[in-house]
Amino acid sequence: xxxxxxxxxxxxxxxxxxxxxxxxxxxxxxxxxxxxxxxxxxxxxxxxxxxxxxxxxxxxxxxxxxxxxxxxxxxxxxxxxxxxxxxxxxxxxxxxxxxxxxxxxxxxxxxxxxxxxxxxxxxxxxxxxxxxxxxxxxxxxxxxxxxxxxxxxxxxxxxxxxxxxxxxxxxxxxxxxxxxxxxxxxxxxxxx
Amino acid sequence: xxxxxxxxxxxxxxxxxxxxxxxxxxxxxxxxxxxxxxxxxxxxxxxxxxxxxxxxxxxxxxxxxxxxxxxxxxxxxxxxxxxxxxxxxxxxxxxxxxxxxxxxxxxxxxxxxxxxxxxxxxxxxxxxxxxxxxxxxxxxxxxxxxxxxxxxxxxxxxxxxxxxxxxxxxxxxxxxxxxxxxxxxxxxxxxxxxxxxxxxxxxxxxxxxxxxxxxxxxxxxxxxxxxxxxxx
Amino acid sequence: xxxxxxxxxxxxxxxxxxxxxxxxxxxxxxxxxxxxxxxxxxxxxxxxxxxxxxxxxxxxxxxxxxxxxxxxxxxxxxxxxxxxxxxxxxxxxxxxxxxxxxxxxxxxxxxxxxxxxxxxxxxxxxxxxxxxxxxxxxxxxxxxxxxxxxxxxxxxxxxxxxxxxxxxxxxxxxxxxxxxxxxxxxxxxxxxxxxxxxxxxxxxxxxxxxxxxxxxxxxxxxxxxxxxxxxxxxxxxxxxxxxxxxxxxxxxxxxxxxxxxxxxxxxxxxxxxxxxxxxxxxxxxxxxxxxxxxxxxxxxxxxxxxxxxxxxxxxxxxxxxxxxxxxxxxxxxxxxxxxxxxxxxxxxxxxxxxxxxxxxxxxxxxxxxxxxxxxxxxxxxxxxxxxxxxxxxxxxxxxxxxxxxxxxxxxxxxxxxxxxxxxxxxxxxxxxxxxxxxxxxxxxxxxxxxxxxxxxxxxxxxx
Numbered sequence: 001x002x003x004x005x006x007x008x009x010x011x012x013x014x015x016x017x018x019x020x021x022x023x024x025x026x027x028x029x030x031x032x033x034x035x036x037x038x039x040x041x042x043x044x045x046x047x048x049x050x051x052x053x054x055x056x057x058x059x060x061x062x063x064x065x066x067x068x069x070x071x072x073x074x075x076x077x078x079x080x081x082x083x084x085x086x087x088x089x090x091x092x093x094x095x096x097x098x099x100x101x102x103x104x105x106x107x108x109x110x111x112x113x114x115x116x117x118x119x120x121x122x123x124x125x126x127x128x129x130x131x132x133x134x135x136x137x138x139x140x141x142x143x144x145x146x147x148x149x150x151x152x153x154x155x156x157x158x159x160x161x162x163x164x165x166x167x168x169x170x171x172x173x174x175x176x177x178x179x180x181x182x183x184x185x186x187x188x189x190x191x192x
Numbered sequence: 193x194x195x196x197x198x199x200x201x202x203x204x205x206x207x208x209x210x211x212x213x214x215x216x217x218x219x220x221x222x223x224x225x226x227x228x229x230x231x232x233x234x235x236x237x238x239x240x241x242x243x244x245x246x247x248x249x250x251x252x253x254x255x256x257x258x259x260x261x262x263x264x265x266x267x268x269x270x271x272x273x274x275x276x277x278x279x280x281x282x283x284x285x286x287x288x289x290x291x292x293x294x295x296x297x298x299x300x301x302x303x304x305x306x307x308x309x310x311x312x313x314x315x316x317x318x319x320x321x322x323x324x325x326x327x328x329x330x331x332x333x334x335x336x337x338x339x340x341x342x343x344x345x346x347x348x349x350x351x352x353x354x355x356x357x358x359x360x361x362x363x364x365x366x367x368x369x370x371x372x373x374x375x376x377x378x379x380x381x382x383x384x385x386x387x388x389x390x391x392x393x394x395x396x397x398x399x400x401x402x403x404x405x406x407x408x409x410x411x412x413x414x415x416x417x418x419x420x421x422x423x424x
Numbered sequence: 425x426x427x428x429x430x431x432x433x434x435x436x437x438x439x440x441x442x443x444x445x446x447x448x449x450x451x452x453x454x455x456x457x458x459x460x461x462x463x464x465x466x467x468x469x470x471x472x473x474x475x476x477x478x479x480x481x482x483x484x485x486x487x488x489x490x491x492x493x494x495x496x497x498x499x500x501x502x503x504x505x506x507x508x509x510x511x512x513x514x515x516x517x518x519x520x521x522x523x524x525x526x527x528x529x530x531x532x533x534x535x536x537x538x539x540x541x542x543x544x545x546x547x548x549x550x551x552x553x554x555x556x557x558x559x560x561x562x563x564x565x566x567x568x569x570x571x572x573x574x575x576x577x578x579x580x581x582x583x584x585x586x587x588x589x590x591x592x593x594x595x596x597x598x599x600x601x602x603x604x605x606x607x608x609x610x611x612x613x614x615x616x617x618x619x620x621x622x623x624x625x626x627x628x629x630x631x632x633x634x635x636x637x638x639x640x641x642x643x644x645x646x647x648x649x650x651x652x653x654x655x656x657x658x659x660x661x662x663x664x665x666x667x668x669x670x671x672x673x674x675x676x677x678x679x680x681x682x683x684x685x686x687x688x689x690x691x692x693x694x695x696x697x698x699x700x701x702x703x704x705x706x707x708x709x710x711x712x713x714x715x716x717x718x719x720x721x722x723x724x725x726x727x728x729x730x731x732x733x734x735x736x737x738x739x740x741x742x743x744x745x746x747x748x749x750x751x752x753x754x755x756x757x758x759x760x761x762x763x764x765x766x767x768x769x770x771x772x773x774x775x776x777x778x779x780x781x782x783x784x785x786x787x788x789x790x791x792x793x794x795x796x797x798x799x800x801x802x803x804x805x806x807x808x809x810x811x812x813x814x815x816x817x818x819x820x821x822x823x824x825x826x827x828x829x830x831x832x833x834x835x836x837x838x839x840x841x842x843x844x845x846x847x848x849x850x851x852x853x854x855x856x857x858x859x860x861x862x863x864x865x866x867x868x869x870x871x872x873x874x875x876x877x878x879x880x881x882x883x884x885x886x887x
Contacts, residue, residue, distance in 0.1 A: 182645020360786025
């Protein structure tokens with residue numbers, strides 16, 4: 001039925017009749033050092049990436065006052081904190097979402113279309129505010145991947161992103177510039 | 193232990209003093225050496241250019257000529273790599289001769305366990321890592337250990353010590369413009385050290401560097417590690 | 425000499441002599457080197473990370489049929505479509521067909537070397553579809569009508585001033601020497617394109633067999649916008665991009681980010697596993713994956729060089745290559761530059777036409793040492809050369825020279841005579857056409873009075 005498919009798979013099978021030399025076997029030695037204090041590690045990695053953390057409710061109110069047009073993921077957590085959205089994602093100047101996990105090892109934030117209200121709201125707005133709980137911090141990427149599998153293996157969301165700092169580029173003379181296309185600022189607020 | 197000398201063809205023809213210096217040092221260390229006169233070339237020029245059948249014929253010669261040697265020592269990381277790393281691929285197996293071929297500095301440090309050979313060379317030198325010694329034979333520290341024990345010698349590292357000089361055998365004549373640019377990068381790095389001498393395990397690299405230095409009249413000389421170690 | 429080789433020699437010579445350009449590249453790679461050295465300290469055991477990645481990729485590539493079928497099944501189950509493209513033309517035509525079916529007027533693209541390989545932009549533009557590269561570097565390339573200079577860093581060869589002039593000429597932007605201002609000019613221009621494009625086209629850094637997902641690695645957010653905003657998302661991936669499991673990314677993502685830019689992870693590591701679902705707020709209505717062969721099965725059939733398909737396109741071998749540093753990316757004339765490009769291009773394209781590239785290397789081996797997949801690149805270059813000679817892509821003169829040379833080297837007597845003749849020629853100042861390219865710009869050593877073997881015969885015989 002599908003000639004190209006059959007041709008390609010046929011060529012692949014023919015090619016693989018001869019096995020390639022096996023590479024050096026890996027050892028059991030861990031590839032990454034263990035993460036000890038996950039929250040402290042997350043904070044230091046996140047800060048190094050130029051992520052910002054809002055430490056208390058007062059600071060959050062002050063921060064939100066700077067953004068007249070806010071879009072949210074429509075989730076419960078965001079609603080409780082910032083109230084109803086008053087702008088569409090295309091017009092807002094702040095996008096507010098939840099997330100799945102925070103990764104201590106790399107200072108990353110894991111968002112999926114389900115945890116963060118689709119694809120656009122966590123990448124299109126000029127500033128992205130993530131509302132998270134401290135319990136969402138996991139030690140490393142491998143743990144996050146294993147938990148994602150557990151959570152979604154029955155039915156995966158159509159897209160997920162591991163966000164590691166605000167958007168950036170080094171394309172011009174390797175000079176670091178923030179906010180190439182995605183959010184220029186990535187802000188995190190922990191709820192209790 | 194009797195040690196066979198493997199003197200690669202261009203050392204034989206262009207840099208005999210490097211071979212003689214190696215013999216001098218080995219004798220100073222009371223090593224019994226002999227030179228199988230039937231040896232010619234290891235076949236690397238053919239091998240690197242893609243003529244593996246031709247190279248294989250010379251590989252067979254080599255493993256026959258050196259079949260009974262306890263150890264084979266050569267003042268060239270490049271030709272040693274050819275024998276030890278690439279002959280097994282050409283011949284389908286490692287043999288006594290391929291396994292027991294050593295680059296000179298490697299032989300001194302790893303096989304004899306010697307780092308001080310009683311040399312004196314009161315000059316400021318910088319060391320050039322030949323690619324084959326560094327990345328095929330993994331000799332990074334051994335030549336430097338030997339140099340550090342040379343009386344009066346001051347070793348100054350260059351920032352591009354591990355960068356290829358641009359020789360690469362037929363590469364240097366097939367793509368002279370690229371080879372020259374690489375030579376240029378190397379010499380610039382050498383100059384920055386203020387060294388009077390560039391030392392290396394490999395005379396082919398030194399020929400490439402020296403050819404440039406002399407053409408532009410720079411007051412820096414090249415010298416093989418063997419010759420430094422033979423100096424008193 | 426083929427026109428391709430002539431062009432290569434011409435371009436490589438021009439680049440190697442361009443000291444300004446060499447300095448720009450050196451500065452760029454110098455910054456990369458510092459970042460990578462720092463990033464490497466994040467690993468407890470980078471060598472073992474390489475071994476694990478090589479083992480995982482070996483498993484995939486050597487059972488590729490199985491993983492391709494598994495991948496396809498999962499993409500279909502997720503509501504996506506899979507198209508198998510045997511050639512570049514098949515892939516281009518399928519994209520055009522999709523564009524026509526969806527009434528696409530504008531396409532946004534995120535950085536993809538695979539789409540470069542199949543010359544997709546030209547095909548789209550010829551069909552009257554406005555096509556915009558959105559990665560900053562690629563956007564600059566597109567404005568200048570150039571191909572990427574480097575698989576990871578497309579405008580490595582340009583200074584801020586070069587880019588400012590391009591923006592002035594092509595966009596009417598005011599001149600600036602601020603990288604930030606230049607970036608903001610591009611951001612503003614491209615934002616509008618994201619919001620009005622009908623189709624988003626991406627490549628794929630990895631294709632995950634057991635979940636039917638495409639993984640994309642980027643820093644700018646343009647890939648995320650490309651697969652989020654338009655109605656249709658098309659991902660074009662080579663069949664070698666498969667990895668078995670979702671969890672394998674916990675190794676491959678950091679490994680790629682580290683070797684690519686010295687980052688722990690790039691700003692956005694994304695996975696796309698289908699079109700918008702009914703439970704989701706937004707996203708494309710359709711998701712298409714094009715699995716591209718285009719010569720890859722030829723490389724696969726060469727068991728000796730098969731592991732060149734393990735490459736994850738991190739660019740580390742380019743950055744460390746003294747040839748790349750001196751001739752730059754454009755001189756190669758290929759989609760994939762540097763050591764990996766020289767290894768695979770003779771397989772992916774015409775083997776005879778590109779047989780010179782494996783020779784354009786001093787075989788220094790620096791590439792092999794930095795490859796996160798442990799691909800023995802410089803040994804592969806030797807295999808390429810041997811294969812070229814076997815297939816008689818060499819020239820007759822060279823073949824004759826090596827035959828004659830072998831004849832001399834097989835006997836010490838003939839060797840001695842040949843050597844004497846050579847030395848005599850040198851004494852007479854006749855370096856010959858063989859050495860001339862070298863001696864043009866260097867002094868050849870004066871031949872010694874006697875060879876080592878003569879010395880030994882005189883002084884040592886019987887000693």
